[in-house]
Amino acid sequence: MKRSGFLLGAVSGLTVVGSMDNLFAHALAQAPLPGLPGGSDRVLVLVNLQGGNDGLNCVVPHGDDMYYRMRPTLGIPKGDVLGINGQIGFNPQMKSFKALYDKGIVAVVQGVGYPDPDHSHFRSTEIWQTAAPGRYERTGWLGRYLDEAGLPKTNLFNGVAISQVLPEAMIARNTDVPAIPQINGYGLVGDRNKNVSSGYASILTDKRLPFSSPYLSHVMEIEDHAQKGSQELPKLIAGYKSSGSYPATPIGRSLALAAQIIGSKIGTRVLYVQHGSFDTHVNQKGTQDRLLGELSNAIAAFYDDLSAHGNDRSVLTMTFSEFGRRVGENASRGTDHGEASPLFLVGGGVKGGIYGNSPDLNKLNMGNLAFNTDFRSVYATVLEKWLGRPSQPILAGSFATLNAIA
Template sequence: MRSARREFLQVVGAAGLVSLGGSVPRFWSQALAQQDGTSAGERVLVLIQLAGGNDGLNTVVPITDDAYYRARPALAIGKQAVLKLNDRWGLHPSLEGLHQLWEQGRLGIVQGVGYPRPDRSHFRSMDIWHTANPDVVQPQTGWIGRTLDAAQGTEGREAVAVGLDRLPLALVGHRVVCPLVKSLEAFRLNEPAGGSPLRTADWQRAVQAPAPPRGELEFLRRSAQASLASADRLKSLGETYRTRVEYPSTGLAQRLKLVAQMIVAELPARVYFVSLDGFDTHAQQLPGHAALLAELAGAVASFVADLEEHRLTGRVLIATFSEFGRRLAENGSLGTDHGAAAPLFVVTPHRGGLFGEAPSLTDLDDGDPKFTTDFRRVYATLLENWLNVDSSAALGGRFEPLDCV
């Protein structure tokens, strides 16, 4: 048996077929081996993390609030420069793609989102957002992971992280294993270094050979079979997917394009997670923040256009989040420092507008606008009103959903 195991690993290990770390997500082992997805027609949630702490005040600009302009003599976005939402609010001028969605009645803005006793540490605050627990000490699972744990055994209830180096805490569960896909190219089967390349037929023979039931070798064979099927299915995405939309060449746009490919292919995932880094704007904020917001808006606009082309906009909701906002006052380096509450975006098929109460810019908490909307209410909205799943397992209690979905 040891010899058979060693020979098997030499074949499939060289091909990269047992690189899933000893566990096979149902996403791979059941669905990718099939020709048809198991989630056809089901709703999908796409989460976009704005890592670093997005400056909400320069994103959704309070154009009639003198306190904003007094606190930011160098950084405030001018009243004439914004993309107007109404008489009180405007979007940063780089957010043209999102403004178009606003005018179509599809962009929701949830104001003043945060949590009690805000923490200005990136790591601590990110843990709080990913776990949906402001009191978390040693985080082990995330809010999406716990949702999947509760739904284990229900087909089509999976989550995928796209374009990241490691699985985000939000997707970590006790019983489920969510896949991480950096790119279609990265998931191709590897040919061994040196010597003659192994043919796919060799891999197929290796993984289909009989093995004692329930033994280690049988588990490895099943793992390899799932990986081979996964690689074949993901490879086919790039060969069969077509779109007339010209995505920007930015990293976020290309990640969302991959998400679109997976949704079009009806892969059995209800949640996709992507990230855009760089929002920690302590110095020289204006040019860098403008570029990041332009990347966000361009990527989202292209993604939505792609979904429209494939008649999928009614099934997909997009939500952004960031670990915290920035302080009201600008600093001495033409930037802003870690803050607390901030707005977030929700792109829906048919419901836009401003939701929640905007924080006061004169009644502050140690220089920060106070949160007015608990972030767990946003999560409850996404889970219950969009994905139609119970939120109590993920959130550790009941939180009233918002009416933005």
């Protein structure tokens, strides 16, 4: 992956510790970008429900007898479903999420997918992350957004992935997105080692080496960014006091850190968090119920925290999963890889309600739900109506937007 050397160019020969502070002072002094149609302080938080979330037991079609016929053991009894209307309702574990829905800040987009669905986790995840069904694209859709949104190039935190591995959605040509699983342990340990490296950072910038490697530029850039970023980020967000009572779960901790980064106003526009695994081939109920409960409670705490700091209207959260699951349950009280499934948009800027059509259980495609909303329509909605960028260049095509954002 080609990554640009813009920062190396800007600060090459950085041997004095002081210039690092200048760099960040400069980044922080950047005024919010004027004149963006989407507003300048808006943030997108992407929540990946990794492994293939079973849409039918998440947004339950309790009004459809066919659902109960095809899910003899996994079907959620009508009386337990948190009803949205006479036809559909949320999984019983999603009480706090239902409360957000009742407040009118949740859009449920039904039947989301793409043509010729792929049943492989890896390929389907790649398709969602690169927004490129039918071809292999090396950058992610948010990476392309970060590259072309005109964000300050000196800011190392335009996008932040709260994950161990950098997700494909955030891979860009000209923007390096830090992947940070948690803030504790992010940084060089020991003052002496910090002094040793910062004083001699220029060893990372001289490219006249007695060998060539396709990874050389990337290694140099990431080491440089990592050293600077890890010294600065904890300081930049240290002043934030969390106001949410987050559950002690990985997704709770990830969203708490997201709220802290957002509330510290360091110019971050997109964040990515992971939740899962939803790959419930066996004994689905226990696993999926737990994961949906954790998701629901973490998102509720996240919006409490954001509201307490006056940030709830400027943060849009979007969930996605690589596919839904097979309609008929398997012999192991689980479900196999499927196709269309719902996703959620949450936030003060959302027009709450149901979008897209509930999938038709009588018109299955080899046992799978057919999609009726292309996921790229949802992306186009987020890009144009929330982030204020034209979606066509990022998605390599025109997709109708939904009305889900005020």
